[in-house]
Amino acid sequence: MMETENTVRKTTLANGVRILTKKMPHVRSVSMGVWVSVGARDESPEESGLSHFIEHMIFKGTKKRTGFQIAKEFDAIGGQTNAYTSMEHTCYHARVLDSHLAIMTDIMSDIFLNSQFHERDVQTERPVILQEIGMVEDSPDDYIHILAGKGFWGDHPLGRSILGTRENVIGFSAERIKDFFLRYYLPDRIVISAAGNLDHDHLVDLIGDAFQSVQPRDGLSEREAPRCSFRVCLHYRDLEQLHICLGTQGLSITDPRRYTFSVMNTIIGGNMSSRLFQEIREKRGLAYAVYSYINSLIDTGMFGIYAGVAPKKAKESIEVIVSELRKLKTTPVDPSELRGAKEFLKGNLLMASESVDNQMVRLAQNEIHFGRYVPLHEVLGHIESVTQENILELAQTLFQNNHLVLTMLGPAKDKGAYESILNV
DSSP states (O other), X not given: OOOOTTTEEEEEOTTXXXXXXXXXXXXXXXXXXXXXXXXXXXXXXXXTTHHHHHHHHTTSBBSSOBHHHHHHHHHHTTOEEEEEEOSSOEEEEEEEEGGGHHHHHHHHHHHHHHBOOOHHHHHHHHHHXXXXXXXXXXXXXXXXHHHHHHHHHTTSGGGSOTTOOHHHHHHOOHHHHHHHHHHHOOGGGEEXXXXXXXXXXXXXXXXXXXXTTSOOOOOOOOOOOOOOOOEEEEEEOOOSSEEEEEEEEOOOTTOTTHHHHHHHHHHHHSSTTSHHIIIIIIITOOEEEEEXXXXXXXXXXXXXXXXXXXXXXXXXXXXXXXXHHHHHHHSOOOHHHHHHHHHHHHHHHHHHTTOHHHHHHHHHHHHHHHSSOOOHHHHHHHHHTOOHHHHHHHHHXXXXXXXXXXXXXXXXXXXXXXXXXXXX
16 A cells, blocks of 8 residues: 555644554554653663563553453453563554454553552562573573673663663662653653554544643753774683674664665675675585674664674684675675665565554654654665665775674683684
């Protein structure tokens, strides 16, 4: 279905809460998210983990519903609900059949606006979060990314785990959690997005009065951009594999070059025909898992490459990765390779656009980052306009020796042996 002015609508409540919808009449479901521009990077060292703890506590009960009743009511309408915390946002989301929209909005409004944060619930949820921390630490292919963030961002809040530390989680009280919630969950930071078979005015009628009750308060301090510098970070653990993450400077999420960045990422390690997948896995058999990824934030970013390899093959693998980065800086990509990357990205975007969940996320993120809805045809046009010269120039800008950060988890001890091969 073609996007028109009538399919996407926005209402801003008097207190600053924004409500956005995208009408998709060809589906039978509705996806809704309540987004707050608050995340792990907004926490002090002593508060690290509070945003994530709140995400858990939202579902533990209100004056009207117990935690069990919240779960039971969602299950009774066949609904799906969850939440997640990132460095810059927290999102509470749900998807139901369009006939159950009123029930979903009532539950979502209730848990977001009326959660009790009882001390007994904090005591119950604390060990759950501690288990979550342990689960990540026991999964080296997940844990390496937390370690890589610390290596790349250093002591900046972006270098901490979203889950927080065990010490912090053990020490958080209900009063501390509620105080953070009241200080940061401000109306001008809240965006409600919904996509599917729904009417905009009807949704505003259902939730507008409830969210209008959120009171504005004094503004909060601005986020500070981090700095990164060259380093090698080894984390010894007796494992079968050595997990490698090579990070370098990236782009902010609003940088005009982000489309070139996406195409470049696809070429180097974004799919099965990418250079790294073919060279490291298919040709040399060095790794089962190898890929590149983009981590873009509002004011900074990181480009990362991950591989899990046999310890004795680590140096060879890193040399191949560095060699591929160097090629992108010195040799224009082949036109057919560029065409393939563009078609891959466009195909993925178009297929994802058929999902109500995806459209709900796009609505919110466009509003938060750009203050407007960015039509899909505009994105596709920017991807199509990326040139060989754009990629060459961006690679030369980003891939600098003084910005490389190598993080390794596993049986690795000789830092100097890896420093000597990091030369793009």
